[in-house]
Amino acid sequence: MAKDSDFYSPPMEKTPTLTESSGPEPYEGQQARQQKESQIEQGRLPQSSSTEDTLALEPHDHGDKTATHDNVRKITGIRWFLLCSALYATALLYGLDTTIAADVQSAVIETFEDISQLAWLGAGFTLGSVAVILPYGALYSMFSLKYFYIAGVVLFELGSVLCGAAPSMNVLVVGRVIAGMGGTGLYLGVMNHISVFATREERGTYINGIGFVWGVGAA
Numbered sequence: 001m002a003k004d005s006d007f008y009s010p011p012m013e014k015t016p017t018l019t020e021s022s023g024p025e026p027y028e029g030q031q032a033r034q035q036k037e038s039q040i041e042q043g044r045l046p047q048s049s050s051t052e053d054t055l056a057l058e059p060h061d062h063g064d065k066t067a068t069h070d071n072v073r074k075i076t077g078i079r080w081f082l083l084c085s086a087l088y089a090t091a092l093l094y095g096l097d098t099t100i101a102a103d104v105q106s107a108v109i110e111t112f113e114d115i116s117q118l119a120w121l122g123a124g125f126t127l128g129s130v131a132v133i134l135p136y137g138a139l140y141s142m143f144s145l146k147y148f149y150i151a152g153v154v155l156f157e158l159g160s161v162l163c164g165a166a167p168s169m170n171v172l173v174v175g176r177v178i179a180g181m182g183g184t185g186l187y188l189g190v191m192n193h194i195s196v197f198a199t200r201e202e203r204g205t206y207i208n209g210i211g212f213v214w215g216v217g218a219a
Contacts, residue, residue: 071199071200072199073198073199073202074197075197083197084206084209087189087194088190088209088213090153090186090187090189090190091186091187091190091210091214091217092213092214092217093156093186093217094156094183094186094187094217095213095214095215095216095217095218096218097156097160097183097217098125098129098183098217098218099122099218099219101121101122101125101176104121105118105121108121108169108172112168112172116169117169117173118169120176121172121176124173124174124176124180125176125177125179125183126180127177127180128159128177128178128180128181128183128184129180129183129184130184131181132181132184132185133184133188136184136185136188137188140188140189140192145189145192145193145196148189149186149189149192152182152183152184152185152188152189153182153185153186154182155178155181155182155185156179156183156185156186157182158178158182159175159176159177159178159179159180159181159182160175161175162174162178162179163175163176163179187210190210191207191210194206194207194210195207
């Protein structure tokens with residue numbers, strides 16, 4: 001007959017798992033962990049991707065926030081003076097032609113002896129300007145500024161020549177409409193060129209100058 005001691009087995013020792021603490025961390029492990037943390041703080045070891053993404057999104061302050069590489073005027077000195085003079089001169093001519101019809105009405109009446117279409121001398125220029133302002137602005141945004149600015153000069157001069165050589169009142173009105181179309185190209189070209197070549201800090205001042213010069217011509 002078996003005894004109770006034959007069925008007795010001593011309790012098994014519990015093996016520590018990874019989730020349970022198996023005792024204090026050895027000194028060597030603490031030293032290695034502290035060294036790794038200090039290297040991360042000093043930037044010697046690569047950080048996690050999330051930390052890198054966060055740093056990449058943060059703005060970098062290098063002291064001068066305005067003098068960036070894309071905010072430096074490339075044209076300076078006498079070339080900038082000549083450019084501004086030419087642009088402001090065209091804005092002056094556009095303003096002058098806008099209201100000049102009121103000053104030449106008496107001469108037109110004496111030349112053509114016709115007052116039936118006299119009102120169209122002033123309205124024709126404005127009508128031509130308004131008719132092409134939207135398509136001209138779209139073309140400026142899609143193609144080279146220089147060529148469409150030159151096209152505006154050609155149209156303006158063509159209309160002016162036609163007005164000067166007009167044999168009748170009808171031809172004079174047509175010339176005014178063509179000059180107005182070219183004047184819009186000039187004015188939009190001036191504003192676009194200033195916006196492109198001037199820096200962000202200068203842009204407002206030079207654009208205000210365009211309005212001032214146009215007002216002087218129209219006065």
